[in-house]
Structures are given as C-alpha cells and as structure tokens.
Amino acid sequence: MAQRNTWQRERVREALTDARGFVSAQTLHATLRGENTGIGLATVYRALADMASAGDADSLQSPEGESLYRACTSHGHHHHLICRSCGLTIEIAGKGVEEWARTAAAAHGFTEAEHVVDIFGLCRECTATHAEAAGPGEH
Ligand SMILES: [Zn+2]
Ligand SMILES: [Zn+2]
Ligand SMILES: [Zn+2]
Numbered sequence: 001m002a003q004r005n006t007w008q009r010e011r012v013r014e015a016l017t018d019a020r021g022f023v024s025a026q027t028l029h030a031t032l033r034g035e036n037t038g039i040g041l042a043t044v045y046r047a048l049a050d051m052a053s054a055g056d057a058d059s060l061q062s063p064e065g066e067s068l069y070r071a072c073t074s075h076g077h078h079h080h081l082i083c084r085s086c087g088l089t090i091e092i093a094g095k096g097v098e099e100w101a102r103t104a105a106a107a108h109g110f111t112e113a114e115h116v117v118d119i120f121g122l123c124r125e126c127t128a129t130h131a132e133a134a135g136p137g138e139h
Pocket of ligand 3 (some may be wrong): 077078079094097098115117
C-alpha cells in the first residue's frame, strides 16, 4: 500500500531523533502538536511501531510499563543506561551480560535466545542535584 502520509512519518522520525532520551508516543505527539503539524496520535504510534520493527528505533518498557522509543546511534545489539529523572540515555555494551545470557539459555536447551537489559538510575548531574536538594542542612 502506498504511504499517503510519508511526510508525517518522516516528521515523527525527526522528532524522535531530536529527543534527548527515550520518549513515549504521547510525549512525541505533544511535541508535534506544538508545531501544528496535524499529525494524529495514531499515526505517531504506527510510525514508532514500524520504526521499531524495522530496527530504526529501539523500544523498551519504562518501570511504569509505558512503551518508550529512541532512535539510537548504535546499530546492532546494545543496552541502555537511562536517567529516570532527566531521561539522559547512554548506549552501552554488555559483554558480561551477553556471555551470561548465552550460557543461561544454553543450559536450559534454549536456542535463538534474545534478551533486553536496560539500567534505570540517576545520572551524575541528577545525583548531584538530589544531594544538593537534600542538603547538609537540618530539613
Ligand atoms: Zn538503543
Ligand atoms: Zn539525569
Ligand atoms: Zn545484550
């Protein structure tokens, strides 16, 4: 089927590339709505799902169970370190994890095993901000 709304999907792709870290379809849709593009939430959802299945975007579940997407610069398998406060995302390799996943799967006779391992925490800046907010003071 010819894609009538190719420019819309391109715009979704650009917005995802501009995003700092992982974003939800709703967040991306809100950004696009601010530009008066008229792109609907359903189009954003579909574009993101297609990009994810084509390997152009990474997707993961937030600890709250929301689907989040990101246009990563690393191609191929990798993991993420995600700041749960500001959203900063760092793409990381997981050598030990690869080894463990392979061994654990093989030990149970599993083949074609895949895994998803992402680390959520507070980045250096947010850790410093939090420490300041807590402060050495009495309150
Ligand atoms: Zn990624
Ligand atoms: Zn942060
Ligand atoms: Zn891995």
